[in-house]
Amino acid sequence: MSTSLLGLAVPQEYGYVLCATAGTFFLGFWHGARIGPYRKAAGIPYPKAMAESSDMSAADADQKKKMYLFNCAQRAHGNYMENQPSVAIALLVAGLQYPLWSAGLGAAWLVFRTVYAVGYTREDKTKGEGRLYGAPFWFAQLGLFGLTTWTGIKMLL
Template sequence: MVVENVLPANFGYAIFVYMYSFVMLTYLGFKVGGARKKFGVKYPTMYSDKEQIFNCIQRAHQNTLEVYPQWLVFQTIAALEYPVVASVLGVIWVTSRFSYAWGYYTGDPAKRMRGAYGYIGVFGVIILSISVALKLLGVL
């Protein structure tokens, strides 16, 4: 079986979005590691009783990990039928996670909302996934 015969021609864009998301997760993870060292928060402690900035850095990473599996599923389903549109939406979502984190890193949790535009990306791939499901069921 040749992958080019199974996946849509433009699915390569989706693969690059997955790679971009890997870069984003790695960056967020390194930021937590650096903050652990800077603020003296040892493993397995998840949050600090003393260092609010550490908690903000940790939460930015943790929240991203909490939503990442669902995003991956919908991103993949959407990209199988709509690879270019899904990839654009994926880039929006991944980029928004940087904005979300950088806002959180200020120590003011309200500034995490700088990444709220990511809802365009996540809701977009959910809607496309619903469209794929309806096509498979013969409704569309």
């Protein structure tokens, strides 16, 4: 069964796709909001985007760790912002043909992106390897890209 959205026939389950897509907006907001405490703890003033090597060379070991974690939080957010637009578009397009698969992959992507961000800022990890716990987001993202491609091919055939 399908319904009409702005004159476009969409599957009834497309609401799940829209909710998953909206989830990417809220997760982006969460990413941005969680950087503030790391910035404050590291003592990095605005408009600096990252703690630079000159900042770290003048800091004690505890302050260096705080600057490192701030940089990790910033990088997790940056990586999220690099990937979110294409994922949101893939969700919306693939969801026209495969709403449940798309919404499921979108939900998995959201969960693993959260794990990625939290892992990246784990104090007991060095070199950001905690982010690897969330790396399966790549599989969800590639799945969405594949479904989007297949949707386009089916339209052409």
